[in-house]
Amino acid sequence: xxxxxxxxxxxxxxxxxxxxxxxxxxxxxxxxxxxxxxxxxxxxxxxxxxxxxxxxxxxxxxxxxxxxxxxxxxxxxxxxxxxxxxxxxxxxxxxxxxxxxxxxxxxxxxxxxxxxxxxxxxxxxxxxxxxxxxxxxxxxxxxxxxxxxxxxxxxxxxxxxxxxxxxxxxxxxxxxxxxxxxxxxxxxxxxxxxxxxxxxxxxxxxxxxxxxxxxxxxxxxxxxxxxxxxxxxxxxxxxxxxxxxxxxxxxxxxxxxxxxxxxxxxxxxxxxxxxxxxxxxxxxxxxxxxxxxxxxxxxxxxxxxxxxxxxxxxxxxxxxxxxxxxxx
Numbered sequence: 001x002x003x004x005x006x007x008x009x010x011x012x013x014x015x016x017x018x019x020x021x022x023x024x025x026x027x028x029x030x031x032x033x034x035x036x037x038x039x040x041x042x043x044x045x046x047x048x049x050x051x052x053x054x055x056x057x058x059x060x061x062x063x064x065x066x067x068x069x070x071x072x073x074x075x076x077x078x079x080x081x082x083x084x085x086x087x088x089x090x091x092x093x094x095x096x097x098x099x100x101x102x103x104x105x106x107x108x109x110x111x112x113x114x115x116x117x118x119x120x121x122x123x124x125x126x127x128x129x130x131x132x133x134x135x136x137x138x139x140x141x142x143x144x145x146x147x148x149x150x151x152x153x154x155x156x157x158x159x160x161x162x163x164x165x166x167x168x169x170x171x172x173x174x175x176x177x178x179x180x181x182x183x184x185x186x187x188x189x190x191x192x193x194x195x196x197x198x199x200x201x202x203x204x205x206x207x208x209x210x211x212x213x214x215x216x217x218x219x220x221x222x223x224x225x226x227x228x229x230x231x232x233x234x235x236x237x238x239x240x241x242x243x244x245x246x247x248x249x250x251x252x253x254x255x256x257x258x259x260x261x262x263x264x265x266x267x268x269x270x271x272x273x274x275x276x277x278x279x280x281x282x283x284x285x286x287x288x289x290x291x292x293x294x295x296x297x298x299x300x301x302x303x304x305x306x307x308x309x310x311x312x313x314x315x316x317x318x319x320x321x322x323x324x325x326x327x328x
Contacts, residue, residue: 034296036064039288041297042080043090044170045071046195046213047282050116050313051090057309058300067297073168081285084108087294088286090115092170095285108287113302117316119214119266120174120278121246122253123199125206128157131251135277136258139179141209144186149207161208162189163201171211174280202250210250214266217246218314246314271316282318 031037043051048071055067072080077089082102094112095103103110122133130152133141140146141160149157162185164172172191176182192198195216202210246252246265256263257277270276284301288294300306307317 032291032293034291034293034299035062037293038066038068039088039293039297040086041067041069041088041090041294042077042086043069043071044074044077044092044282046165046169046171047090047116047118047215048195050215050282050310050315053309053313054301054306055297057305058297061300062296065293065296067293073166074170074173075168081110081287084287087288087292088284088298090282090284092118092174092280092282094283103287109289110285110287111298112283112285113298114281114318115284115301115307116282116310116318117271117279118282119271119276119315120171120280121212121214121217121266122255122278123202123210123212123217123250124253125157125202125204125208126249126251127206128155128251130155130157130253132254132256132263134256134258135179138175138255142175142180142185142189143183144188147186147188158207160188161201161205162186163192163198163208163210164189165191165195165198165212166193167191170280171213174278175211178278199247199250209253213315215313215315217250217252268311268314268316272320279316282315 041051041055048069051069055069058067059065074091074093077091078099080086081089082099084106095110100110122138124130128149130149133152137146137152141162146152147160149155149160164175166172176185192201195212198210198212199216202208252265254263254265255277262275264270264276266276266278271279284298286294286298288296288298301310302318304319307319310317
C-alpha cells in the first residue's frame with residue numbers, strides 16, 4: 001500500500017502548546033472546571049468529523065471551555081494516553097488489562113464508554129453500474145485476486161483501484177482483520193492520506209472504490225462549514241427523528257454477507273439491526289477526574305445531547321433512542 005505522510009502526534013502537540021500561549025486561549029480563565037479550562041483529546045483520524053461536531057457544540061454551550069484535538073492513527077492515540085500526554089482518546093477498542101494496570105500504577109483511573117457504532121461504507125464513481133458486493137468479493141478485491149470490475153459483473157469500468165485514507169488507519173485494520181484475516185493487501189490498494197482525498201479519488205476515477213467511515217458521506221466534504229455551532233446545538237435538543245441522505249456525488253454500494261442474498265446500504269437502522277455487515281464500535285476513554293474539563297467533555301459526549309449529535313452524523317449512537325432514522 002502506498003503511504004501518505006500525516007501530521008505526527010509530537011509535532012501537533014508542540015503546535016498546540018504554542019497555540020495556548022496566544023490568541024483566544026490567552027483570554028480564558030485560569031480556573032479549571034468541567035465546563036471551563038483547556039483539555040486535549042487524541043482522536044482516531046477516521047472519526048475527525050464526528051469529534052469536531054461534538055467539540056463545536058460543547059465549546060458553544062460552554063464558551064470558557066476549550067478542547068484541543070489532534071487526529072492520528074489509533075496506535076498514536078493509545079501511545080498518547082499511556083505516556084500521559086492527553087487525558088482522553090477516541091478509538092475502536094477498549095483498554096486491555098495490561099494498559100489499565102499501567103494507568104492505575106500512575107494513579108489514573110480510566111473510564112470507557114462506547115459512544116457510537118460506525119459502519120464502513122464502500123463508495124464508487126457515479127458511472128459505475130455495480131450496485132452490490134458480497135463480503136467474499138470485497139476480500140478478493142482487497143487481496144488483489146479480483147482486479148477488474150468485469151470479474152464482478154459485465155462492466156467496462158476497467159481496473160479496480162481500492163482507496164483508503166492512510167495505511168495506519170483503523171479502517172484499514174478493520175478490513176484486514178475482519179475480511180482478509182490478516183492477508184496482505186494487493187498492489188491495487190492505495191492510501192490517499194485523508195478521507196476527503198478518498199472521496200475525491202472516487203469522484204474523479206471511474207474504476208476506484210473507496211473504503212470510508214459512513215459518517216463522512218453525510219458530512220460536508222467541500223471544505224465549507226455546512227452547519228453553525230448554534231444550529232447544531234439547537235438540533236441536538238430537538239426530535240430524535242433524523243432523515244439522512246448520502247452525498248450524491250458518489251454511489252454507495254449495498255453489501256451482503258456471502259451466505260445471504262439480502263444486501264443493505266449502511267443506514268443506521270440496518271446497522272442497529274445487524275443487517276449491514278461492516279460495522280465497528282467507537283469508544284471514548286478518559287483518565288480525567290470529576291471537575292476537570294476532560295471529564296466534562298466526556299460527560300457531554302456520552303449524554304443524551306452528545307449522542308444526538310452522533311446520530312446526526314449518520315452513524316449509530318452508543319445509546320439508541322426511539323424514532324432513530326428515516327430510510328430511503
